[in-house]
Amino acid sequence: MHFSAHPFFISLPFFQILHPQTSMWFLLFMILPFIGLAYVGWHIWVLLPLASIWKGLILTTGIACFFMLFLNFSGALEKIPLPLSRILYETGTTTILVLLYLVILFLVLDLGRLVHLVPRSWLYANGVTSVAILGMMLTVFLCGNIHYHNKVRVALNLQTTKPLKKDYTIVMASDLHLGYHNTRSDLAKWVDMMNAEQPDLILIAGDIIDISVRPLFEEKMAEEFHRLQAPVYACLGNHEYYSNEPRAQQFYTDAGIHLLKDSCVVADDLCIIGRDDRTNRHRLAIRKLMQQADSTKYQILLDHQPYYLEQAEQAGIDFQLSGHTHEGQIWPVSWITHHLYDCAWGSYQRSNTHYYVSSGLGIWGGKYRIGTQSEYIVLKLTSERQ
Numbered sequence: 001m002h003f004s005a006h007p008f009f010i011s012l013p014f015f016q017i018l019h020p021q022t023s024m025w026f027l028l029f030m031i032l033p034f035i036g037l038a039y040v041g042w043h044i045w046v047l048l049p050l051a052s053i054w055k056g057l058i059l060t061t062g063i064a065c066f067f068m069l070f071l072n073f074s075g076a077l078e079k080i081p082l083p084l085s086r087i088l089y090e091t092g093t094t095t096i097l098v099l100l101y102l103v104i105l106f107l108v109l110d111l112g113r114l115v116h117l118v119p120r121s122w123l124y125a126n127g128v129t130s131v132a133i134l135g136m137m138l139t140v141f142l143c144g145n146i147h148y149h150n151k152v153r154v155a156l157n158l159q160t161t162k163p164l165k166k167d168y169t170i171v172m173a174s175d176l177h178l179g180y181h182n183t184r185s186d187l188a189k190w191v192d193m194m195n196a197e198q199p200d201l202i203l204i205a206g207d208i209i210d211i212s213v214r215p216l217f218e219e220k221m222a223e224e225f226h227r228l229q230a231p232v233y234a235c236l237g238n239h240e241y242y243s244n245e246p247r248a249q250q251f252y253t254d255a256g257i258h259l260l261k262d263s264c265v266v267a268d269d270l271c272i273i274g275r276d277d278r279t280n281r282h283r284l285a286i287r288k289l290m291q292q293a294d295s296t297k298y299q300i301l302l303d304h305q306p307y308y309l310e311q312a313e314q315a316g317i318d319f320q321l322s323g324h325t326h327e328g329q330i331w332p333v334s335w336i337t338h339h340l341y342d343c344a345w346g347s348y349q350r351s352n353t354h355y356y357v358s359s360g361l362g363i364w365g366g367k368y369r370i371g372t373q374s375e376y377i378v379l380k381l382t383s384e385r386q
Contacts, residue, residue, distance in 0.1 A: 033096065036103045037066055043106045047133075049125040066099065068092030077180065078214055085215075089180035093365030097330060098137060104332075105133065144330070144368035151193060151361065152375040156347065157382075158354060160318060162298045164269045164383035171199040171230070172377040174304070174323025175360030177239065179210030182362045184219040190361060190376075191227050197378050199230045201267055204257070205323045205358065206237025206277060206304030213247045225255035231267065233258045235274035235302040237324065239364075260302060264293045271297035273317070277304050286311045298381065306357045309342050313350040320355045321377075327359035331371030345372075 041059050048055050069092035071077055077085040112118030122129050171194045178187060194202060209216060216222070225232065234257050240248035252259045260274020262284045271294045276283035286301075293299055299318045306322035327345035328334030337344035341357070348355040361376050363369065 033066075033099065036099055037063065040099060040102045040106060043102075043123065046124050047126060047130055049127045049130070062095070065091050065095040069096055072211055078212060082180075082215060082218055086180045086183075090366060093181070094141070094368075097366055097368060098141070100330075101137065101140065102133075105136070140370065141368055144370040148363060148367045148369040148374055150374070151190070152373045154375050154377045156356060156377055156379045158319070158379065159382050159384045160298050161384050162269070162296070162318070164298065164381070166269075167383075168201075168268075168270070168379075168381040169197060169199045170201055170203060170300075170379040170381060171197050172203045172205070172321050172356065172358070172379060173361040173375075174205035174321070174358040175207040175237070175326060175362055175364075176204070177207055177210040177360070177362040177364055178221055179212055179215050179243075181365070181367060182210065183215070184221050184224060186362070187221055187224045188227075191224050193376065195227070195229050199378075201230050201270075201272075202228060202232045203272070203300065203302060203321055204232065204234035205302050205321045206235050207239045207323060207360075208234060208237070208257075209240055209243045209248050209251065210362075210364065211239065211243055213243050213251055216251055222251060222255040225257060231258060232256065233260055233265065233267070233272045233274065233302070235260055235304055236277045236280075237304040238277050238279045241277060241279040262289055264289070266294055266297060269297055271299045273299060273301045275301065275303040278307065286315045286317075290315045290317070306341055306343060306355070309348070309350060309355060312355070313353040317353055319379075320353065321358070322355070323358045323360055325357060325359070326363060327372040329363060329365075329372060330368060334371050 041062070044059060044062075045055055048058065050058075068088050071088050071092060077089060080088075109118050109123060113120060113123070173190075173194075176182065176187070176190070232255075234252065236245070236248070236259070249259060249261075258265065260272060262274070262276045264271055264273040266272075273289060273293055275286070275289060295316065299316075301312055301317045301320040303312075303320060303322050305324045306320075309320070312320045325337045325341060325344045328337040334344075342348070343355055343357045345357050345359045348357065356377055356379075358377060359372050359375055361374055363374060
């Protein structure tokens with residue numbers, strides 16, 4: 001029996017990269033967080049040098065924060081005031097990341113005990129160890145939050161043998177994940193950042209929306225997109241489907257974004273091709289999609305998920321922009337993404353086809369970048385014939 005995991009779990013950094021399709025994978029990834037919670041909970045119980053009532057209160061609070069994670073797909077966030085929804089969203093999504101790092105930390109300490117490098121006293125009723133772990137976690141996540149807010153400008157220079165009337169400046173991004181955590185004020189900063197590049201056009205490779213369109217409509221985020229000083233072209237990502245695809249398309253329309261859903265458009269010397277997300281199993285194959293494209297123009301393909309990159313090469317596409325991976329979002333998940341994808345992040349080339357897989361301008365869940373970066377790309381495209 002085969003079925004897909006719930007969209008929410010696929011959106012988690014650990015699950016998103018694997019896309020479990022079988023009942024075995026689904027059950028495994030449903031169970032793992034609870035095993036981790038039990039493992040960390042037991043360690044905290046024996047570590048804290050406190051009375052049972054205080055340890056119980058701390059663990060109860062932590063468990064409650066963990067279960068806030070499930071509000072993201074229960075529909076509860078849609079029914080409560082937006083400020084409270086944001087708090088619950090941030091708390092739940094941060095807790096799962098904290099849990100991951102606590103599991104790693106306690107596994108290292110337990111391994112240290114097995115090889116007699118860590119004394120048993122360090123892990124039982126030890127206030128020094130407790131404070132050290134708390135300090136370490138606060139430092140890691142504070143630095144991760146600061147790093148998230150530092151948007152990295154990636155300069156990319158390409159030449160083409162196809163004739164261009166002028167040099168083009170193209171701002172590219174993916175995975176904005178606007179919603180309960182990335183708010184209108186965040187988007188306003190990103191719009192200013194893009195406008196400062198004075199681009200000829202702006203390309204977004206999907207996942208503009210996070211898990212719900214509600215915050216985008218309530219905050220009137222479409223108004224910010226209208227401040228962009230260049231045409232915006234985008235394809236759909238998997239999160240547009242999770243957040244209600246028809247309403248997502250309505251937001252694109254309200255925002256003045258040119259949605260390319262298995263379609264293409266000629267913009268001066270460029271042919272922009274937008275592929276529907278692979279969530280839609282009936283999307284067009286690239287070879288059929290290319291029948292609509294003008295091969296005399298420089299062809300740019302927007303395809304949210306970077307699977308089967310050889311298909312763009314075989315179709316003779318000049319450049320493909322993808323996102324989706326977030327480069328794992330946090331270490332050590334980034335190690336896994338680099339193992340699973342031909343290109344999980346950055347520049348890549350196959351024959352005459354260039355690729356860029358972005359780690360994303362925004363992010364899913366808590367605002368932390370640990371070992372990865374939030375970025376936007378500025379492509380300078382010139383013709384060798386000029």
